[in-house]
Amino acid sequence: MSLAMQQKIEIAADKPYPVYLGSSLEGLGEYLRHQFDDIEHILIVSHQVVADLYAQRLMKGLQDYRINLLIVPAGEEEKSLDRLSRLTAEALGHGTDRKSLVIALGGGVIGDLAGFFASIFMRGIRLIQVPTTLLAQVDSSIGGKVAVNHSAGKNILGAFYPPQAVWTDFSTLESLPWEEVENGLAESIKHALIADGDLFQFFENEQKPIKHRDCLIWSEMVTRSSLVKIRIVSQDEREQGIRALLNLGHSFGHAIETEMDYRGITHGQGVSVGIVAAAHLAFAKGLMTSAEVDRVIALLNSYGLLTKIKGLDSQNLLHKMQADKKNQGGRKILILPQGIGQALVTKECSDSEILAAWKQVLF
Structure with a gap:
């Protein structure tokens, strides 16, 4: 490299x-x-x-x-x-x-x-x-x-x-062990999902060289993914607006990590499951098609990332989400994908809708 x-x-x-x-x-x-x-x-x-x-x-x-x-x-x-x-x-x-x-x-x-x-x-x-x-x-x-x-x-x-x-x-x-690579891939795929549909397609098309650690493809992957973060941070350093989009999957993922006391799960695994939960919630809110949700799940699965998690209680996870730093006035602030390559911030998700999304990723 x-x-x-x-x-x-x-x-x-x-x-x-x-x-x-x-x-x-x-x-x-x-x-x-x-x-x-x-x-x-x-x-x-x-x-x-x-x-x-x-x-x-x-x-x-x-x-x-x-x-x-x-x-x-x-x-x-x-x-x-x-x-x-x-x-x-x-x-x-x-x-x-x-x-x-x-x-x-x-x-x-x-x-x-x-x-x-x-x-x-x-x-x-x-x-x-x-x-x-x-x-x-x-x-x-x-x-x-x-x-x-x-x-x-x-x-x-x-x-x-x-x-x-x-x-x-x-x-x-x-x-890097592949488990650590997966952590980064979860964040990189998140970047693509919220702000760069072409990068999302890059991850779909370049699976073989990415998995084989082709140095030029990896350099391109790191550079393009970093640029998404750099562009967003440069517009909103202190997370007063657009930077919140970078938290896609994190409200759900952090709840999983906290519930498991940060043991037995990596940050990337939590984010990956969180992205899937957010995608199901986005589908329920009419922001994504079922085909787009399937596309997200298929991409995460193709890189060996978790899309479901076993042995956790949805009510406990919902409670853990209360401590999320984005929340305001007791209302949960969530980031949801809007198709592939866009996302939005919403306060309009009820606990019952969030629980339904949790149930899609728990078994």
Whole structure:
């Protein structure tokens, strides 16, 4: 995947920042030296497996800096206040101060956790996102959302905290287990469903090279999917309008993850089931045809993504949806697909309609 040429795309925001696609891990140090003249200390936050694979490559370019590597155990449950407290103690032990830089080297969990840590440590220190998973490269590293979980719900405690840059090296995708690829595919297919019908067709037509990890097709997939997120975030940084569309499938998916205590299900699996539930609800509301719903389910199934889930109670899941951050005045705010390539935000879904959608994806 090193065949891709580097692209720089600027995100329009209160504090604009660049997303670099097709970069090299080794090249980040040179970028930092050109952009910042007051950085002496860098904290790299990562998982052990990711650090074993990529920390040395990253640090090759960072030899001018004092570096500490902080290892966080894997798992969504590590996005917690307890882990945040431990990170703070470790950072202080390494002499971290307001001029330090945090590099989040990893997937969505690391990006969220390290990003939230950076946003609150000494009222905020600088952050670079270095996403190493498909999900992080196409979605979670872009847009400045950082958060930790709470027993009441996923990402309840969070902030909008844009990084100084997003630095994406496609070669890190080569080591991903297929389960991690599926996480990213769920978000990428979501991007296509809400805003790019041609990208949806790309996923239908290019299944074989995507499954065989063809480097050029993967570069195109990451770039096109990232561009959907970049366009939307640039129009609505703080989710006052169109950015809410990016939550398609997430109200349902987060309810599943919370109900299962973030164990036994990945974020991508939750989102995939959530997309199907939202599609059934959209059909019930006259926003999709049955053929379009079938097309969505067929595409998700073709990549091995979950479209149903076993052993959960629809009433419990409905209750979990009460904690969704989009809700207003006790009313559930949902994102529904409108055909293939468009979506809308609605407050007009009754609990009975939502329960009916849940029953379509539970067995």
